[in-house]
Amino acid sequence: MNRNKRAPSEVHNDQRTAILAKSEALFAGRGFPSTSMNDVAEASGLSKATIYHYFSDKEELLQTIAETHVSRLLAVVKLVEREDYPPDERLRQLILGFMREYETAHDAHRVLTEDVRFLESGARAAILAKERKVVAAFANALAAIRPELRSAKLDKPLTMFLFGMINWMFTWVDAKGPLSYEDMAELVTDLFFGGFSQVHHGRQPGKENPK
Amino acid sequence: MNRNKRAPSEVHNDQRTAILAKSEALFAGRGFPSTSMNDVAEASGLSKATIYHYFSDKEELLQTIAETHVSRLLAVVKLVEREDYPPDERLRQLILGFMREYETAHDAHRVLTEDVRFLESGARAAILAKERKVVAAFANALAAIRPELRSAKLDKPLTMFLFGMINWMFTWVDAKGPLSYEDMAELVTDLFFGGFSQVHHGRQPGKENPK
DNA sequence: CCTACCGATCGGTAGG
DNA sequence: CCTACCGATCGGTAGG
16 A cells, blocks of 8 residues: 555655665775775665765765764663663673674774774764763773772773774674674673773872882 | 995885885875875875885885784794793783884884785785784783683684784874873783683683573 | 766876 | 986876
């Protein structure tokens, strides 16, 4: 019934979503600068002019992909924070939530971490502001578990090491490998929890070797 | 004395080294695909034709930079292995050696981790083979400390998490920040040593939830 | 939603 | 005849 009479906005939306999905895969695979708008058009089965009907330029594709993904990461953070877990469980849930997001949005995550630097400064700043909120949420959970780390100003660096472990995964994780993302989440969690509890908390940045 | 009579090969070598240094900085800053040979020529203060006198094409620049750097990393590995440290000290020294290399070869390291994927498959394979040797050296040191990790096939994943912490640093470390690279090396070492000793060693990949 | 294009710039090479 | 280069421009393709 009404098979030939979908609302135009619905078609419009499908088309737009398809273009974004194809762009995401292309950017993740060969990088933003090496992907041409002809590549995007061909992969989408549309003319280049049609792509430009939905997006004003190549950067807008990148910006939309990055913005959508970082907003989803922020949503994961807010979902966890609403649960009122004790601090250590909050950090565990943040890690688990990110690993799950990573699994379902592998390409978008890669675009976010590798290609955002090609945005002009205004658009880039907006993305980076949201990324900073995400980092702050993790650092807060860590500081709630071990407040000495914050007074020693080690909460941010340690959080960045955690993000390094997670964000670097796309370079080596084999989806068909023996380790599932749940396994990975458990490994990262054990590694990080075991690790930060060993960091000397008497230490202060730059005051290692008092002369 | 003899100020006007340098050996031609010496001039040649200086010129070549200068081109590589400029390319390295440009590739690290804006990425390989976004750097033009005109950029390289301009930064080097030479004509593009002169660049092509030293290097047959753009890829050869990238290949030389990556090859030189990964060979230097392998040299660090071999230097440490020659010392016959006990296993835990060997891993400590590997981490410290890499952090020092990272400090002095920041740009080259970034090019190695981000741009090698743009090499054609033959040249890329040669680099990746050396990278695999580096990873194996770290994994071996780890397995020598805790052999159960190897039998549980967790030595490689844990090693890759360590590389994640190190390789991700270029995205957030501020050279003028309070933490020196020596501080960073100590932090990463504490974090990793504290962490892997907490990983459940009874675990086997993919056998988490036996049905 | 397409064909037909543009100004500019790409990687690479000519003659001298 | 060689090396170490230069100014100018090639055939194609980029984003738009």
